Structure formats: structure tokens, C-alpha cells
Amino acid sequence: MGLRERKKERTRAELQRHALRLFRDHGYAETTVDDIAAAAEVSRSTFFRYFPTKEDVVLFDDVDPVMERVMHGLPDGTPLLAAVRTVLRESFGSLDDEARALEEVRMELARSVPQIAAILRERNAFAVEQVAGMVGPATGRDPADPEVLLFSGIVLGARHAARARVEAGRAASYVDELDAMLGRLGAGIPLADEPVRARAQSP
Amino acid sequence: MGLRERKKERTRAELQRHALRLFRDHGYAETTVDDIAAAAEVSRSTFFRYFPTKEDVVLFDDVDPVMERVMHGLPDGTPLLAAVRTVLRESFGSLDDEARALEEVRMELARSVPQIAAILRERNAFAVEQVAGMVGPATGRDPADPEVLLFSGIVLGARHAARARVEAGRAASYVDELDAMLGRLGAGIPLADEPVRARAQSP
């Protein structure tokens, strides 16, 4: 790995590090791209060469390839739900220390800066199609099959639920919470047959 | 309703109508707020007085109050899943002609302009917390209860799945598709126990 490569890597990391720090200390909207660039001692242009938008500097790194790998390592015949649970747990769990630390800061940011929570929720809510693209082939079905899409949607839903718990400060670890949610799915859809009491609404 | 109110209503509708038309004809990014304002014959300032951001001009109108009303009209003891299904079907189904037509344009736009599809997916993916805020009280539980959140997430997931089908051009009516998805949920989580075949991946 040449000097050029290492320098690029360092610049990218610096930009991200300073950005997250500034967001945490002064807020997301209050921090301009100029501020970030100045803190990392590069020009504004350089910032945009590394991150297409200001939001991107906060986003998760791509975990897709890892998930693919874990999926391939599973024994044939594993039930789909269990397979997905394993894939998510393993791939998130296998992040190295640096990535995990970054994740920590991001989560803390998501809790303290509402705007960042919104960004993470919106941008990182990976599309149903993405999950379906994995589930379809694994079960030998069309990714556009309604049941494949519904299953994928449910997995996403569990993800949303887990994030909601973490953002509300009710759960410490996102990975554990997501795992727990997928575990609950093993017993079917919770509360599906629970009777509603229309009158029980509070003001 | 005074003249002022009616005028406001008309201005808002005009802005939205022209915006959607311009987006459809020239694309989302290519249409500036100035263009929209000019077409609706108001000033740029006025546009932002009606819609906080350019994106907002595309978004769904708030259906919350309608949903609340339908929910209250349900007989006590209705199973939760059935209740939610009814609420969604009824509240979307009860839109007046104008709203339904607007909806039609929006869906067409979502299909032809990828950027708008993204906006709808992101912004209108109403938060888990919102659904949980309805489900919680109806079942006499804390909206932060993990099972309440998971159930809410699943409903959202079905919504994502339905939208994916519509966007892919595989389903004509969003309302019907969502209803069908929720119907499928009645039989539990589809494909949960389906065996995966890791080798069955295509390149």
C-alpha cells in the first residue's frame, strides 16, 4: 500500500473524526462543511471529494459484503428466519475495534442530536429490495415475490423497532436488541390476536 | 370559512398541482422552487411559507386524524392485527376524489422519477414510534414495550413491501396491495421456516 493510499485513508478518517466531534459539540446544522474541512485542515472541495454530501459523513459503512460471506457459510437447510438472525448478528458482531468505536460514537450522536437520528433512520433504512435480493436467491424464489418482499419488510421492521428502543435509551446495544427482536419473531407476530379496546385512549 | 381561508387553500393546491406537473415533465432536480412559484404565480417566499422544504410539496397529506377516528369506531375486542388492517384500509379508502387523484399522480411520479420514489420511501415511512403510539394505548400497553414496537415495525414492514410492489409495477393499487400484505400476516410470518440453500446464489 503506497503512501498515496495511506494518505487518502488518513484524510478520510480525519474528516469523519472531526465531523462527528463537531456535530456532537455544536450540533449538526450549526456545523458547516467549511468548519469540518478547516478542522481536518483540508479544503472544502476535498471534503466533497471524499463524501458526496454532508450527511454521508455520518452514515454506516457498507456491511453488505460481510453479510454475503456469512450467508454462504451457513449449512444448507437452515430455516430462513434463523439464517437471517445469524447473518445479522455475525456480520455486525465481526466489526473490528475501530469500526465498533465509530459505531459507538454514531449511536451516542443519534441519541443526543435528533437530526442525526433522523438521517440514520432514513438513509440507513436499507430498502426492502436489498433484503429481498438476498432472501430471494437463498430460498430459490423471485425477489419480487410478495411473500419474499413481506418477509424482508418484516426483518426491516424488526430493525426499525430495535433502533427505536436504542434511540429511546431503553437498550444499550443495537446489535443485541436487534438479535432479541428477531428472536421474538420466532414465536410469530407478537400481539397479533390481542384484543383492542377503543375506549382506552388517553387524551 | 372566510375568503382568506379559501384563498390559502387555493394557493396551496395550486403550488402542489404545478409542482407535481413540473416534476413529472422536467424532473425533480431540474425544477427549481422559482419555477414552481412562477408557475403558480406567487413569489418564492410564498412557496416556502406553504411548504417548509421542496420535498414537502410531494408528501402525503396527514391521514392521522382519519385513522384515529376509524380506530375509535371499531368494536371492542377486535384482534389487533385485524384492527390495524381495517384502520388502514378504511382511512385510505375514504379519501375524497381530489385526494385520490393527487395520490394517483404521486404514484405515477414515484414510478417515473426515482428521486421522488426515494423521498416518498424515506419521508413517508412514518416512524415506528408513530404506529406504536396508536397500538400501545389500544392494547393498554406502554408504547415503548418491545412487543408493541416489534408489532409496529412489522406493520411498517408490510407497508414497505407493498410500496416496493407498486414501484416495481407489479401491483396497480397501493391500498389493495397493502391490504393483501396485512392479510398475509394473518397466517404468521411467511417463509420463516423455509430452508435456505446457500449455494443457490446467482453471480
Added chain:
DNA sequence: AACGCAACTGAGACTTAGTGTCAAAAGAAT
């Protein structure tokens, strides 16, 4: 009918995100 109040609107200045160009600087290769 005229008055004053409050809400709505338009004009325009300003900040910042994001894009594009071009020339200078710095690493890599010969």
C-alpha cells in the same frame, strides 16, 4: 363607510450545500 388590526405576501439580501473548472502540488514511474 371608514378605521385599525392582524394576517398574508413580495422583494431582496444572506448563508450554506453542492457542482464544475482549472491550475498547482505531490506521489509514482521511467
Added chain:
DNA sequence: ATTCTTTTGACACTAAGTCTCAGTTGCGTT
């Protein structure tokens, strides 16, 4: 050392979004 390529910085430009202020217009009062 020289040439080639990649990276960078300076700068100009467009458009979104915010803010202020002055002018207008509907609305209730006297």
C-alpha cells in the same frame, strides 16, 4: 531528474432555505 497521473485548493456558480422589512388585503369594529 523528468514525465505522468492523481490529489488538492482556489474560485465561480446555482439553488435551497432563512430572515427582515415594507406593502397589501381581508376582517371586525365603531
